[in-house]
Amino acid sequence: MVTKERIPACRIRTRCLIISDTHGMQLPVDIHTPVDVAIHCGDLTQHSRLDEFQSAIELIEKLNAPLKIVIAGNHDFSLDIPVFKQKILEANRLSLEPLDNVTIRKEYGDYGTARQMLQESRKKGIIFVDEGSHRFSLQNGALLSIYASPYTPSTASSSGWGFQYSGIHNFEIENGIDIVVTHGPPQGIMDLSAERKRIGCPQLFAAVAKAQPRIHCFGHAHDGWGAKMVAWRPQISDMPSHFTDIDNDKSYVIENMISLNGSKFESAEEMKAREDRMNGCKERGYCEQEWTDYNTLGMTLFVNAAVSGNNGSNQLPWVVDIELPLNS
Template structure:
């Protein structure tokens, strides 16, 4: 496939040892009626919660959405709502929804153990790749190399899928040189606010990401946290126990966009309301929010120095001005793949 820039429709050219790569990032679609943007992306990423109740029909609808995306490679992880993909939990019989499987009708809705996973893996032929936790390597059609770490796990006291006890934590084994981290859970303190304003991200995930400092970290789960932030790191290496207070250089970090940047407030003057309205109208007409962080851009990603964090949770609140949030279309640079 030719290296196509969906904005200019001209070929991408490698810059030094990197090549410009376009990502379409979405999460928490929850089987809502989502229309995919028409823009081409080298890689599409879905960060979990494809479904609302983990029914087989919901997975089929989500796969149809993914299939409609204009990208040769679509990478998917589950979220806590997609509990039938969590074989250990689903097989164990201690999950409350397991009670629904006592009848033939319910089994037809939710499938048997392994049915949902089989459905996801069958989609590989269409370029939709279901990822389990761990490190994955891809050579992209545009000539770039992508080293990605994926994990669906979240801290929770409730009996969701892919959960762990917050007090026990989880070991996110992100390798050195990882370009992109793809999780369902947000890291602690970064785009992780819930509707009550509480930080629901994971401290252990933040620590792992802060030590590796990838180019991008994309996630969802916290719907109210939708947005993007280019985080500047302090020093040449992480502290002994990384935290936002000790390891993030807020002065040199940039909040690219957040829900408050699109919502109109009674405290906004007429000019601000007009600017927000026009910005939101333009983005929603394109069905995505676009941002670019390549060499030559105003705010480039600097591998090891600056990481772009993306919360792509799309389902909003019924009472919100924007009941559906936009997916992200992100330009970034990846290393050129070796000839072999």
């Protein structure tokens, strides 16, 4: 159990490990530090094959947490049954010969096989959740409330994947939610693609701006890896936007790809400090952040925890300490 100290009696320090976009691969460094809850923000697989789901389950099982919360991502399309059926229909239509159903079942399973694998992993402490609000009684005595959603906007280059939508999607995030867990980022916050385009969802940003959870964690935009503390303006617009509703003077980047890799403008002292900081993170296998000042209202910690970087690189998971209410 994680040590708790200097926390008021009505609040419990809770350690959260956050990862995303493992795509069937294992972490480059095993993380042994004990946490109270581990969260995987989707894209468990690359091609939604059963062997990739099994690898993902093995990865999550090794995490030192009594509770592991998992959502799907767009690459996990066999969990989205209508999309899975459509993909098989299209593959048969485009194939010169009928596809071998035995081969399809061997690689992808029947409709619902991958979901059943995740549901059977509950005995290992792995809880697969669908879109909506969920509450968990943690072993450390805290009560955790989350809102989860695997849905991301469909784009010209990403259409045909799982859990995607065109136009508008309603993210019904309740006030008082502790952690929002989505696969995709909100528009304007750590959502740049490799082509330097913003791929975040404006409806998701608006819902988070109104609810103002303690943490919003996600992945999907691999180049957006990092963490940022966002301060909200006292009055949120009727139609919130990252242009109008963030108090930029009080917001700050904790870590991002620039701080990870450095820039040509940094001094020798800055380079050494950055390298020492990142070497420490790499030895631990994660970056960490404390967000336990519960009296600081109007702020949300955003974490893009995409582990898979572009060109085969690896990015670091996050460990975040927060305070949660006592489960009375």
